[in-house]
Amino acid sequence: MINIEIDGKKIQTEEGKTILEIAKENNINIPSLCYHEDTFAKEGCRLCLIEIEGKKGLHTSCGTYAEEGMVIKTNSKEILETRKTNLKLIFAQHVEKCNECIWNNRCKMLNYAKEWGLCISEWEDRKKNYPKYSFGDVITYDSSKCINCFNCVEICKNQGIGFLEVKKDGAFHKIFPSQDKNKDCVYCGQCVVHCPSGTFSPVNPTLEIEEEIRKGKHVVFQFAPAIRASIGEEFNMDYGSIVIEQMIAGIKKLGAKKVFDVSVGADLVTIEEANELIERITKKENLPMFTSCCPAWVKFVEFYKPELIPNLTEVKSPQILLGGLIKTYYAKKENIDPKDIVVVSVMPCTSKKYEIKREELQVDGLRCVDYVLTTHELAAMFIKHKIDISKIKGEDKDELLGFSSSAGVIFGSSGGVAEAATRTACFKLLNKKLDKIDFKEFRGSKSIKEATIEIEGVKIRVAVVYGLKNAKEIIENNLDQFDYIEVMSCPYGCVGGGGQPVPTNKKIREKRSQGLYQIDEKAEIRIADENPIVQNIYKEFLTNKEIINKIAYTKFSQKQKEN
Amino acid sequence: MNIIEKLKLAELKGRGGAGFPTYLKWESVLNAKAPKKYIICNAAEGELDLKKDKYILENYLKDVLFGIEIALKTIDNSLAYLYLNKEYYSLIKNKIDNPKIILIEEDNGYIGGEESTAINVIEGKAPEPRKRPPYVSEKGLFGMPTLVNNVETFYYVSKIEKGEYDKERFYMIVGENIKGGVYELKEDMTIREILKQTNNYLEEPFYVQSGGGSCGEILVEEEFDKPVCGEGFIRVISYKEDPYKIMEKWATFLMEGNCDKCTPCREGTYRILEMVQNKNLKGMEEIFSVLEKTSFCALGRGIPTSFRSLINKVILK
Ligand code: SF4
Ligand code: SF4
Ligand code: SF4
Ligand code: FES
Numbered sequence: 001m002i003n004i005e006i007d008g009k010k011i012q013t014e015e016g017k018t019i020l021e022i023a024k025e026n027n028i029n030i031p032s033l034c035y036h037e038d039t040f041a042k043e044g045c046r047l048c049l050i051e052i053e054g055k056k057g058l059h060t061s062c063g064t065y066a067e068e069g070m071v072i073k074t075n076s077k078e079i080l081e082t083r084k085t086n087l088k089l090i091f092a093q094h095v096e097k098c099n100e101c102i103w104n105n106r107c108k109m110l111n112y113a114k115e116w117g118l119c120i121s122e123w124e125d126r127k128k129n130y131p132k133y134s135f136g137d138v139i140t141y142d143s144s145k146c147i148n149c150f151n152c153v154e155i156c157k158n159q160g161i162g163f164l165e166v167k168k169d170g171a172f173h174k175i176f177p178s179q180d181k182n183k184d185c186v187y188c189g190q191c192v193v194h195c196p197s198g199t200f201s202p203v204n205p206t207l208e209i210e211e212e213i214r215k216g217k218h219v220v221f222q223f224a225p226a227i228r229a230s231i232g233e234e235f236n237m238d239y240g241s242i243v244i245e246q247m248i249a250g251i252k253k254l255g256a257k258k259v260f261d262v263s264v265g266a267d268l269v270t271i272e273e274a275n276e277l278i279e280r281i282t283k284k285e286n287l288p289m290f291t292s293c294c295p296a297w298v299k300f301v302e303f304y305k306p307e308l309i310p311n312l313t314e315v316k317s318p319q320i321l322l323g324g325l326i327k328t329y330y331a332k333k334e335n336i337d338p339k340d341i342v343v344v345s346v347m348p349c350t351s352k353k354y355e356i357k358r359e360e361l362q363v364d365g366l367r368c369v370d371y372v373l374t375t376h377e378l379a380a381m382f383i384k385h386k387i388d389i390s391k392i393k394g395e396d397k398d399e400l401l402g403f404s405s406s407a408g409v410i411f412g413s414s415g416g417v418a419e420a421a422t423r424t425a426c427f428k429l430l431n432k433k434l435d436k437i438d439f440k441e442f443r444g445s446k447s448i449k450e451a452t453i454e455i456e457g458v459k460i461r462v463a464v465v466y467g468l469k470n471a472k473e474i475i476e477n478n479l480d481q482f483d484y485i486e487v488m489s490c491p492y493g494c495v496g497g498g499g500q501p502v503p504t505n506k507k508i509r510e511k512r513s514q515g516l517y518q519i520d521e522k523a524e525i526r527i528a529d530e531n532p533i534v535q536n537i538y539k540e541f542l543t544n545k546e547i548i549n550k551i552a553y554t555k556f557s558q559k560q561k562e563n
Numbered sequence: 564m565n566i567i568e569k570l571k572l573a574e575l576k577g578r579g580g581a582g583f584p585t586y587l588k589w590e591s592v593l594n595a596k597a598p599k600k601y602i603i604c605n606a607a608e609g610e611l612d613l614k615k616d617k618y619i620l621e622n623y624l625k626d627v628l629f630g631i632e633i634a635l636k637t638i639d640n641s642l643a644y645l646y647l648n649k650e651y652y653s654l655i656k657n658k659i660d661n662p663k664i665i666l667i668e669e670d671n672g673y674i675g676g677e678e679s680t681a682i683n684v685i686e687g688k689a690p691e692p693r694k695r696p697p698y699v700s701e702k703g704l705f706g707m708p709t710l711v712n713n714v715e716t717f718y719y720v721s722k723i724e725k726g727e728y729d730k731e732r733f734y735m736i737v738g739e740n741i742k743g744g745v746y747e748l749k750e751d752m753t754i755r756e757i758l759k760q761t762n763n764y765l766e767e768p769f770y771v772q773s774g775g776g777s778c779g780e781i782l783v784e785e786e787f788d789k790p791v792c793g794e795g796f797i798r799v800i801s802y803k804e805d806p807y808k809i810m811e812k813w814a815t816f817l818m819e820g821n822c823d824k825c826t827p828c829r830e831g832t833y834r835i836l837e838m839v840q841n842k843n844l845k846g847m848e849e850i851f852s853v854l855e856k857t858s859f860c861a862l863g864r865g866i867p868t869s870f871r872s873l874i875n876k877v878i879l880k
Contacts, residue, residue: 042824043694043824043825043859044824044825044859045826046825046826046853046857046858046859049857057856058856058857063694081852082853082857085849085850085852085853086853086857089826089827089831089834089850089853093833123834123837126830126833147826148824148826148829170819171815171819171833172829173822
């Protein structure tokens with residue numbers, strides 16, 4: 001332990017922390033912009049300035065590690081003045097497009113400007129003629145908003161992708177999408193949630209959806225497992241708060257006819273995937289089997305590691321599976337022409353916007369899902385329509401496809417798919433109710449988790465990975481040590497997805513994940529197979545191999561560079 | 564007497580601009596405990612209009628290499644890099660046959676010559692300065708103790724070893740109305756003496772920029788009795804020249820040559836250029852203040868000197 005002093009406050013703290021971290025922990029607010037705890041401190045924005053007694057000049061708090069006896073000031077006149085000028089200079093490069101920005105309402109830059117009484121348009125924006133790029137019509141990169149922190153470049157590299165490259169162009173360094181034919185974006189959206197200035201944004205279908213509603217289409221919403229643990233953040237609720245009924249009521253207010261839970265799709269995926277796994281293990285075929293519910297991971301395999309395509313489970317992802325059921329099973333039950341149904345998914349994810357466009361996923365010539373909104377985009381829609389889901393009265397889920405087991409809920413956190421599938425596999429192999437339902441070895445914050453499960457003499461060696469770079473590591477080093485590998489692109493899985501609210505960091509992702517596991521703890525039905533809705537679907541609709549194949553299975557193929 | 568004692572006795576100071584006693588750098592790398600050590604001869608001369616190292620490479624390459632070889636011999640287990648900008652690289656690329664001296668070509672403008680940036684470039688990293696401490700003499704190239712000296716310093720190391728050093732240095736003189744050139748003269752000469760002796764003393768009223776081509780301070784007649792600091796550079800400027808054009812040249816050079824890492828330097832140089840082009844100096848001091856106080860590296864912190872001295876001593880006078 002060491003002792004330091006910040007603005008007269010005596011603080012005892014562990015060694016190895018920066019002044020910025022310590023200040024945060026002690027509720028001392030030091031303005032900072034370029035620093036994100038998922039990346040190295042690059043010390044570029046020069047806002048987080050401090051004075052250190054006995055040391056000349058100003059220093060950055062994000063780059064200064066605390067030392068015994070340090071006496072620090074965070075608000076001298078000199079600090080306040082230079083901070084102001086630097087922020088003005090930042091605004092003078094960045095083109096403000098606040099209405100469409102993911103930071104709208106919670107923008108640090110704007111808040112500081114207000115607090116410090118800055119005129120943000122004193123100088124003409126340097127980047128006013130900088131171009132926009134589109135990655136697969138999923139993510140927009142508007143380079144006129146960039147403030148040169150280069151966090152996105154680092155994050156993309158940490159994904160093992162390296163699609164964003166820094167090059168000098170004229171007098172300035174700029175970020176370009178890679179021209180390298182061996183590199184392509186996988187649409188994970190981590191650049192979106194790690195950019196302090198809203199430079200990357202998901203392509204937003206809000207206006208189209210509103211138009212469908214206005215035209216009187218039968219609009220059905222389905223929301224992903226992870227949404228319930230994060231959407232509250234946009235309405236200033238605590239991290240990890242679970243919001244379901246109020247969100248449903250909000251969606252209904254927007255004009256949706258029905259609201260279903262993608263976790264039901266997840267239950268079906270679990271059952272089919274467990275079947276496939278048991279079959280592959282018995283036949284010793286195409287092992288290890290990889291999960292394929294993360295479209296960024298699937299694109300990664302198809303583009304970077306096509307030789308592993310046979311190892312992907314051929315079960316569709318939960319949103320596609322449930323979307324397909326909505327346009328067949330539900331349409332038939334309600335006697336609606338599937339062509340009149342518009343399915344909107346609410347996803348924590350940007351790559352789900354890419355997934356719905358895949359032709360091989362269509363059922364009877366129709367897309368299973370028509371639009372994907374991110375968590376943030378749904379929240380923005382609520383706000384636009386003056387719906388505050390933290391205040392309105394909740395509504396129940398729509399029964400037909402509304403109730404899932406809690407195994408389908410934990411899909412939203414890294415390890416959840418593996419745990420759900422393991423529960424089902426045990427259930428199938430043992431053919432009875434399970435004594436052990438919790439597989440805690442798949443939970444927690446580690447990026448690579450391993451465990452061997454033994455049931456009735458069948459050994460399943462499982463790995464749970466998040467982050468594509470980590471997946472690459474397993475693929476390149478010890479693929480043959482596993483039978484089943486869950487891969488999610490985003491940190492902590494979908495709770496850390498690229499469509500989630502900003503800000504994001506380790507603590508926030510952990511809280512969201514805990515929220516999902518709390519649902520699981522309290523749930524009565526914790527195994528997909530025991531979900532009565534799912535049992536009913538198999539009884540009424542998914543009655544033979546052919547229809548199951550059509551609704552639940554697909555094929556993958558090698559991808560060429562798209563961007 | 565070993566070379567370090569000789570360097571100390573000769574009072575040789577680094578000629579890259581910072582003027583740090585050379586023997587101290589050598590001593591600290593020599594005494595550092597490490598399995599491997601590196602020597603970098605910095606020939607990335609990047610300051611505006613400065614070509615004195617080029618002159619030395621063209622005329623005294625053998626001496627420079629001898630200086631590097633002395634360092635290689637003095638420091639055990641060492642390897643040397645000769646770090647050159649594009650132009651200088653093509654000048655000498657076929658003239659080196661010592662396997663312990665590796666040539667590196669760089670093309671990163673002004674910032675490329677900064678010593679920690681040089682280390683990043685040799686390691687294949689982004690051409691940006693590193694934060695200090697740690698100092699490169701403790702933890703430099705590939706994390707090992709590293710001796711970085713510039714071309715002229717190595718040249719004089721060889722002179723000192725051979726007993727031929729008598730406190731000279733190289734000066735580069737430029738100007739629109741003079742002949743100019745590179746000269747080897749005593750290091751304690753004043754600006755007035757140097758200009759007179761080399762026949763570069765203008766008859767009409769003039770002022771000079773001393774030290775570096777974009778960052779050197781402006782000195783007026785009353786100040787000509789000072790020695791030249793920094794990189795031994797003198798720009799002779801007639802009062803007939805347009806000072807805004809001069810500042811425009813500096814600002815453009817700095818905006819293009821910096822690393823773009825930190826806000827004050829990346830955006831500040833752009834705004835300075837804009838103000839100079841509009842002949843509107845109103846917001847300048849505000850930018851100077853953040854450059855000086857909040858830039859990441861010494862390049863940014865040093866930018867206001869030349870502008871401020873030109874504005875105060877010439878434009879507002
Ligand atoms: S980051 Fe977004 S919200 Fe903030 S000022 Fe820029 S455009 Fe506006
Ligand atoms: S796009 Fe955003 S994250 Fe990337 S360098 Fe610019 S400001 Fe930083
Ligand atoms: S979406 Fe993912 S892969 Fe694409 S540029 Fe952003 S971080 Fe890189
Ligand atoms: S947050 Fe520390 S320099 Fe940007």
